[in-house]
Amino acid sequence: MTVPLALLGLLEREPSHGYDLKRDYDTIFGRGRPLPFGQVYSTLGRLARDGKVTGQSEPGDGPDRKRYAITPLGRQEVATWLAEPVAAEPYLQTVLFTKVVLALMLGRDAAGYLDAQRATHMRRMRELAEIKRGGPLTDALLADHAMFHLEADLRWIDVTQARLGALAEVVRAS
Amino acid sequence: MIIEARGVSRSYGSTPALREANLSVAAGEVVAIMGPSGSGKSTLLHCLAGIFTPDSGEVWFDGRRLDTLDDGRRSELRRTAFGFVFQFGQLVPELTAADNVMLPLLLGRTRRKHAQRRAAEWLERLELADLGGRRTGELSGGQAQRVAIARALVTRPRVVFADEPTGALDTLTGEHVMDLLVGLAREEGATVIVVTHDARVAACADREVVVRDGRVSDPYTIGAVR
Ligand SMILES: Nc1ncnc2c1ncn2[C@@H]1O[C@H](COP(=O)(O)OP(=O)(O)O)[C@@H](O)[C@H]1O
Ligand SMILES: [Mg+2]
Numbered sequence: 001m002t003v004p005l006a007l008l009g010l011l012e013r014e015p016s017h018g019y020d021l022k023r024d025y026d027t028i029f030g031r032g033r034p035l036p037f038g039q040v041y042s043t044l045g046r047l048a049r050d051g052k053v054t055g056q057s058e059p060g061d062g063p064d065r066k067r068y069a070i071t072p073l074g075r076q077e078v079a080t081w082l083a084e085p086v087a088a089e090p091y092l093q094t095v096l097f098t099k100v101v102l103a104l105m106l107g108r109d110a111a112g113y114l115d116a117q118r119a120t121h122m123r124r125m126r127e128l129a130e131i132k133r134g135g136p137l138t139d140a141l142l143a144d145h146a147m148f149h150l151e152a153d154l155r156w157i158d159v160t161q162a163r164l165g166a167l168a169e170v171v172r173a174s
Numbered sequence: 175m176i177i178e179a180r181g182v183s184r185s186y187g188s189t190p191a192l193r194e195a196n197l198s199v200a201a202g203e204v205v206a207i208m209g210p211s212g213s214g215k216s217t218l219l220h221c222l223a224g225i226f227t228p229d230s231g232e233v234w235f236d237g238r239r240l241d242t243l244d245d246g247r248r249s250e251l252r253r254t255a256f257g258f259v260f261q262f263g264q265l266v267p268e269l270t271a272a273d274n275v276m277l278p279l280l281l282g283r284t285r286r287k288h289a290q291r292r293a294a295e296w297l298e299r300l301e302l303a304d305l306g307g308r309r310t311g312e313l314s315g316g317q318a319q320r321v322a323i324a325r326a327l328v329t330r331p332r333v334v335f336a337d338e339p340t341g342a343l344d345t346l347t348g349e350h351v352m353d354l355l356v357g358l359a360r361e362e363g364a365t366v367i368v369v370t371h372d373a374r375v376a377a378c379a380d381r382e383v384v385v386r387d388g389r390v391s392d393p394y395t396i397g398a399v400r
Contacts, residue, residue, distance in 0.1 A: 115384070115391065118384070121373075122373065122376065122377065122382055125373055125374070125376070125377035126377045126379075126380075128377070129374070129377040129378055133353070147373075147374060147377070150373070151373045151374060154373045158210065161386075162210060
């Protein structure tokens with residue numbers, strides 16, 4: 001979902017070749033998940049087809065002889081996307097909820113599961129705190145975003161842990 | 175292990191606050207004590223620090239029983255081997271930041287000149303060099319906590335006990351305070367035991383334990399992790 005928009009945004013900054021675009025994407029947004037070349041070119045192809053970018057061929061051969069530039073329609077798309085809030089998705093919540101309810105339903109150790117989940121979340125929190133300590137501000141901000149979400153999960157885990165008895169009764173009655 | 179609670183129980187009247195709590199902390203470790211409010215975190219911290227004596231169980235510090243020492247020896251130990259940071263700095267508001275930091279040294283009969291130098295050094299390490307002359311009653315929450323950290327570390331304690339040290343601070347200020355506390359304690363080789371319900375604060379520690387209903391569960395040693 002975000003890849004075409006991120007590429008459009010990079011092109012709004014300046015026209016670019018596919019290769020440079022991929023490199024910039026990987027550096028700024030990729031975060032250890034580099035974009036495959038195939039996806040770069042297929043995405044650029046679709047964007048060109050939809051009139052959001054133009055590809056100017058240059059002398060020479062190979063796919064990288066095309067220089068891409070954003071069109072006014074593409075700019076509009078970027079502007080709209082940036083102004084639009086993302087749906088407030090419940091992230092992990094559904095998985096955690098399902099596991100707890102299922103554990104209670106099946107008479108398994110829901111409290112033990114919550115403890116283990118809590119420890120796993122805390123371990124990740126520590127890794128993120130470590131990233132924040134050493135790294136540049138951009139990394140710190142991404143780590144913060146992840147930490148705040150994990151924190152929300154952790155609060156939910158604690159509240160659920162405290163109400164496990166009551167929840168067990170509800171689940172068993174249903 | 176530098177400090178240990180073994181089967182420690184403690185009640186307030188008929189309210190049990192700790193039920194056979196166990197916790198072992200190695201020298202140089204930073205450990206977070208987490209758990210819901212009223213679960214017994216502060217009581218555990220106070221027992222470990224020799225502020226409370228347990229009703230039953232044992233507290234060990236550096237190979238010695240702590241809970242059986244008489245009051246005088248225990249407060250001596252607290253003054254020389256332990257440092258404390260609480261949610262509200264418990265600084266003397268009428269005194270300057272520098273005087274607050276000097277206080278534990280003067281109580282330990284360090285010469286005034288020397289104490290002044292050490293206090294200035296520590297204020298600088300806590301990025302407070304310019305505020306030494308300011309009365310602590312006039313400082314912001316984050317500045318006051320940094321003074322409290324300087325005061326806790328100035329005596330070169332073996333163990334620093336912190337109870338919700340960032341509880342009254344916003345996220346960024348709290349993070350800065352925790353980074354300083356943990357960073358400086360590590361530089362000094364001090365052990366840190368920090369009570370917090372805040373996962374971001376706990377993430378600064380090497381590990382966390384959770385207190386529930388007066389019992390300590392250590393997620394890394396009990397069968398919780400599969
Ligand atoms: N001075 C006191 N007198 C009576 N009860 C107390 C006192 N201090 C704590 N308690 C009770 O002991 C339990 C544990 O308290 P505490 O250790 O302060 O928990 P925490 O620090 O986890 O919030 C709670 O039920 C609390 O109400
Ligand atoms: Mg408390």
